[in-house]
Amino acid sequence: MDPNVAEQLGFTVHDVVQDLRRDVATATLPLPIDGADEAEASRERLLAQLDEHLLPRLAELSSPAVVVLAGSTGAGKSTLFNSLLREEVSEAGVLRPTTREPVVGVHPRDVDTLTPGPVTELARLVKHEGVQRGTALMDAPDLDSFLSENRSTAHQLLEAADLWLFVTTAARYGDALPWQALDRARERGASVAMVLNRVPRENLTTIRADLNTRLKERGMKDVPLFIVPDVGPHEGLLDHRLVEPIQRWLGLMAGPERSRTIILRTLKGALGALPDWVMGLVSAVEQQGTAAFDLRNAVQAVVPDAQLAARTAVLSGAAGEGTVAARFAELASTRNIARVTVREGVTRTTKRAGKAREAALELLREEIEAAAARAVVAAGVRTEESLRSVLSGPGAPPAGELLLDSDPERAAERLARGQETAGEWCRLGDELVGKLDVAAAESPDFDAEDRAAGARKAFGDRGLATLLLGTALGNEDCARLVDRVLGEITGDQIESLRDDLADKVALAVAEEARSVQSALDVPALADDAAAPLRVRLAELRRLT
Template identity: 60%
Template sequence: MTPSLETRASRRAARKAGADAAEEIGLTVHDVARDLRRDVAAVELPLPIDGAQEAAASRDRLLAQLDEHLLPRLAELSSPAVVVVAGSTGAGKSTLYNSLLGEDVSDAGVLRPTTREPVLAFHPADADLVAPGPVTELSRVVQHEGVPRGTALLDAPDLDSFVQQNRSTAHQLLEAADLWLFVTTAARYGDALPWQALARATERGASVAMVLNRTPKETLTTVRGDLLQRLRDHGMTDVPLFVIPDVGPHEGLLDPSVVAPVRRWLTLLAGPDRSRAVIVRTLKGALGALPGWVTSLADAVEAQREATHVLRRTVTDEIPAAERLARDAVAAGVVAGASVEARWRDLSGAVGVDRVKVRADRARSTRRAGRAREAALDELRGDVVAAASRTLVAAGARVEERLRGVLAGPGAPAGGEAVVPDGGARAAAREAGTPPVVQEWASRADALVEQARTSGFGSGGTEGGSTDGGAPGGGEQEVARVQSAAKAFGPRGLATLLLASAAGSDDAARVLTRVLDTLADGPVNELRVDLADRAAAVVDAEVQAVLDELGPPEPADDAAAGLRVRLAELRRLT
């Protein structure tokens, strides 16, 4: 086979390989990239642990890369390769751009910023192939025959523009491009910005070429050699470098001979097969860079999961001691307090609550006197309910303060400050939520008395009750005794005495012993246990508020697992 035939055969093989690669990318990697985008978007990094801020920035950039370049490009491989002309302020980007087209298409001049509106130019014959996307949405789109077929030239705003929106747009367009044509000058190629931008391109696997503009003839060799060495030092040995000499003060387009090397290079990229090869190469580079990003993001998610588990364990470890403290406060009989004692003294003098006569084990009173005592005992009930509410609120406040200490105090686990209870919000929640809970407790006493008036304070069985057809729960004598007490104090008044005794009032307990003997022990103990349970529930609510801030543990696990699956798919396909 002659050399020319060999060359043509190798070119045909290369074109076929590029087409096969493009088809493979379009049909398989697009699905993986789409699933990856979904999983990355679902990642949440709420805890301010080490590396979380950097991971969030990486997540946002990965989403931008997927949204602005990979997914649109994978969805439409036949569209022209986007070549973005980028660089620093005053590098001569727009002048170079216009000179390559042979016409003033993009604004150029001495005023800064020059490029206020990105310009995307493509050959008219490629109009049907240009796919809508971030680049077309952000740019002024023009058709121009000076653009080689199969490519689209994009003039982007300055990367260091003093207008923040311009900087943001420039970086967004760079993420969407297939190839970067980076323009710098002999005076500014050593600045940090060009190398930061080039490192960004290398990181995402983009194809890059560089233009050294306005290079004085007397220093051209030295500057070019220094720049090539810098490129090698940054691992960019394959980056094409074009040097444009300094032509002195001028207006308008550069002479065609000055930009001819760049134009020839663009022409070499032109054509469906060649431009597709550029696209596929950039796509493969971008896809090859994804595993590192995804690995870092998955590691960050797992770090969040571990921190969440530690915080969850730290918080839940507080529950047993806090519940025990709340229950003990109720069991110790300290709920009633001074306000209940003071109210009892008033009742004793006003309506003689503690002077009800008892004969033959039954309280003796008229219904009228019982209604008077019942009305007076309503004031005592208000004090008991208020005292119980204060006890439960105080139990919650103690837990909140304890949680604040273990989450944000010395030795607190990483991220704890992010879930420290909001003192104002928790106090408001306790103040609003506790009174209904205590009212339910008080209603429970009313229900016990109502039941006892027909079946006694028994459990509803025959144990200790009548066997001759009497009341099923506690026997006729017990029922009669309860009914006499309910007559002397009123049903609601008797329930109030049960509540006060359960809350720790010795005065109420003595009255109940006089009129009911030991019959009241069961309901009083039941009410005390009930109140203790409610105090423990208040504790649990404070803990649950923090656990809710942490969120369920499973999503973090699922997010990391999903990212690992996408990572395995990427590695298999790339």
């Protein structure tokens, strides 16, 4: 091996992998589209590989090579572990699971160089001179333990290992679990050896041939294979001659330089496997972006028709009927708000009568403001209904239902927005009255200024503004009264007031769409969300 490779693995690659870890953690998959669950599981495995093996190992290449004995329940891992050390170190027996606490054996002279990480955190450390120098031998819990905590620990320790010594039996080597574990090891580029335990001597040749064929079919023909014959029921350690081939093999890795070679080979294998993992994640992130793009388009497609319908509803004058008309009729009959004298186009009244009408018109103003608020709210509700149809009906884009999750705050927010908008609109009516003198001065009607002054005296500024708002809202009674006291002075201004309300309900439609789209306004769904991963991918390919 090139002497510069180790240096490169220790420094340059550590920086690249550290950056990769950060970007993989950031690359979340928020949309529940097809394949997202599988991609998320792969992302989590990649993070585990980076956190539990690559980064700790790259940070300290001089640490002993970690060899983990892994396998299914009852495979004889603990007995094999103890037999290799020639001492009962890890509990073995017929009760399952026996390996409740992982055990890692390290030569006393290697303890200080063992890298802190999952191995030191999860396993009980045993100093033992039977462990080859430059290696750490670990007995892990069962991969198929009925205790979920044990299964999780076993997988964490596998991710942290430099070499997997996978233990299975003649009776169970055809099960799915051993091959799933071996596929996982190959996927992450780990170095692997296999122990076939409890093999009947009369079937040894047949089973060995079958197992070698299976390994070859999976592209693993070079995996070291050790056969341990069946010795029948027994307690304690195996005869040293049965485990001697494994012991010799471990001896080949003994010593700092040889174990370092194993470590670097596993690291290179793991690094070589990373581009495929990252490319899979890149594809998943980009699929999320495509789905988000389709959802945004689906939402935006609703907006033009919804805005047209909302504007049309306002411009038709429908909001000025119903409760507004009823309130005007009530005030006309009980408070005489429409009974004014107009001579030669100018309203004649007393100041006292004008104040009384202005006070009475407050009730009408409340009704007008409420009607305007309802128009805004109704625009939002109709838009939500249209969006629900588009996002959950036939032909809806994937994950559309996510945007329709009921938000208990949305109805309250929509009502508050409607009331605020209606209040702003009513204040425009007040501003219009404030500009009435200017409009009158610019009118070709030479009596316009007298008309404006008379109307303001008859209803007060706020009362007159209420009548203008009612007219803009579409109430015919208000329109007739305004025409009677002001004539053509405010025609353009009332049209502008009506258009402004139409604009506000159109904005309410856009706001409703924006509220629905807000779930898509996250960095993970940005157009360039996969860009950092592609940079890391390019760096990995240069290194490998």
